[in-house]
Amino acid sequence: MKHRTVGHAHHQPAPGTAEAPPDHGNRGWIVAFSGLGLNLALGVLYTWSVFAKQMTEAVELGGMGLTKTEASLPYMLAIGVFALMMVPAGRLQDRLGPRVAATAGAVLTGAGLIVSSFAGPGNLLPVMVGFGLMAGSGFGLGYAAATPAAIKWFPPEKKGLITGIVVSGFGLAPVYIAPLSKYLLGQYGVGGAFRILGVAFTVVTLLLARMIVNPPLAVAAAGAAAPAPSASGSVWREMVGSRAFYLLYIEYTFAALAGLMIIGHLAKIIAVQTGGLVQTGFLFVASMAVFNALGRLMAGMLSDRFGRIRTLAVVLLSQACVMLVFPGLDGMAGFFVGSAVVGFSYGACLALFPATVGDFWGAKNFGLNYGILFTAWGVGGMFGPLLAGRIADATGSYQLAYFIAAGLLVTAAGLTTITRRPPLSS
Numbered sequence: 001m002k003h004r005t006v007g008h009a010h011h012q013p014a015p016g017t018a019e020a021p022p023d024h025g026n027r028g029w030i031v032a033f034s035g036l037g038l039n040l041a042l043g044v045l046y047t048w049s050v051f052a053k054q055m056t057e058a059v060e061l062g063g064m065g066l067t068k069t070e071a072s073l074p075y076m077l078a079i080g081v082f083a084l085m086m087v088p089a090g091r092l093q094d095r096l097g098p099r100v101a102a103t104a105g106a107v108l109t110g111a112g113l114i115v116s117s118f119a120g121p122g123n124l125l126p127v128m129v130g131f132g133l134m135a136g137s138g139f140g141l142g143y144a145a146a147t148p149a150a151i152k153w154f155p156p157e158k159k160g161l162i163t164g165i166v167v168s169g170f171g172l173a174p175v176y177i178a179p180l181s182k183y184l185l186g187q188y189g190v191g192g193a194f195r196i197l198g199v200a201f202t203v204v205t206l207l208l209a210r211m212i213v214n215p216p217l218a219v220a221a222a223g224a225a226a227p228a229p230s231a232s233g234s235v236w237r238e239m240v241g242s243r244a245f246y247l248l249y250i251e252y253t254f255a256a257l258a259g260l261m262i263i264g265h266l267a268k269i270i271a272v273q274t275g276g277l278v279q280t281g282f283l284f285v286a287s288m289a290v291f292n293a294l295g296r297l298m299a300g301m302l303s304d305r306f307g308r309i310r311t312l313a314v315v316l317l318s319q320a321c322v323m324l325v326f327p328g329l330d331g332m333a334g335f336f337v338g339s340a341v342v343g344f345s346y347g348a349c350l351a352l353f354p355a356t357v358g359d360f361w362g363a364k365n366f367g368l369n370y371g372i373l374f375t376a377w378g379v380g381g382m383f384g385p386l387l388a389g390r391i392a393d394a395t396g397s398y399q400l401a402y403f404i405a406a407g408l409l410v411t412a413a414g415l416t417t418i419t420r421r422p423p424l425s426s
Helices: 002-007 024-055 068-096 098-116 125-151 156-172 174-209 217-223 236-240 243-273 281-306 308-328 332-361 366-395 399-418
Strands: none
Touching (some): 024 098, 024 156, 024 174, 068 098, 068 243, 068 366, 098 125, 098 174, 125 174, 125 366, 156 174, 156 332, 174 281, 236 366, 243 281, 243 308, 243 366, 243 399, 281 332, 332 366, 366 399
16 A cells, blocks of 8 residues: 555655655665665774874874874864764755765765875874865765665654664774774875775765665655654754753763763774783774674664663663773773773664654654754764873873763763653644
8 A cells, every 4th residue: 555655646755855766665775775885984983093093103103293182183073073064964965855965975075085195294284174174074964864864764663773774884884994994004104095095985975875865755754653753843943942952962962972082092092001012903993893883773673662761871871881990901802892882882872862863853854953963972072082182191091081981971871860752842
């Protein structure tokens, strides 16, 4: 019955969806896995610690002689721009369709990496402009397009699962990009590594962006017929006028601060805490990415069954616990377990928050609504790596940064006990 309805000629497709065919069941999975593929490329952000470690090496060793704080700046800027871009990107994909936003994101990310390749000792500006501004904007445009498009093809009971599949690509990316970047840095230096990645990513992401489209209106309406919010969804003014939004904003900020603090410094953290004895930090970046992706998938599925907020509280507390033991880690096994728990918990949050926005405020304006909440990720992501870098430069240790992050995570977990779905507007 549903296939017959979709096939009627008088249904007008949503923006950017004229090309979507009637066989929406298979096409929904194509869109979801294309979004996963796009995020697999955009996840180059999470391999920054591999580049940063090389940049802090002496010039004669192929580095740029930067301090840990200086090496955090392009990453911090990229996160801030990524988060801010999610707001206009969400509106763009809501109005013009996800293909337009995804294509723009692909071009900006690839071009940004190529611009970054012109950096050199004493000249960080190309990386600030290329990776920080251009690639950061590309991350936001691509990321904003992938998830909203995918969840519109599926019924509400699969919202957590589909969100988890799409966003797992971003978390899983370092599994191949970290060792690849390590190899390219060794063979071609910082500039060559950026240039090669930029060209390759541009080609691949442009192909994937073509597949990311909204369903026809009939399919979108069927998928949005959730038992909670109305199919029309709340506009952003209603969302930011609710107490639930501000509680989620604080929780997201604290979760992102703790997770990105470790992700952005992991390779250097391992070198510092092992006295330089372990020089395979890039392998831990890759292994953490596997658990980051697993966290997104598992949390999406578990929250469909047990509830978003309850699942969120558990992952926040698990991450707080591992932060308290991180100062004592100094061996391969300890770092493997510690980075695994951080990756899993952080990844879980990246699936839980967008699914919660869909539950609380509906699907129609999901792109813009989640884009606004996502700025919390940017706030936490900018301050987390900077905080860790400053503390490490000043004290020679990351210990104080771990304890601060643990306190913020416990606070966020406490706030989940008073986070409730807002009453529906009339």
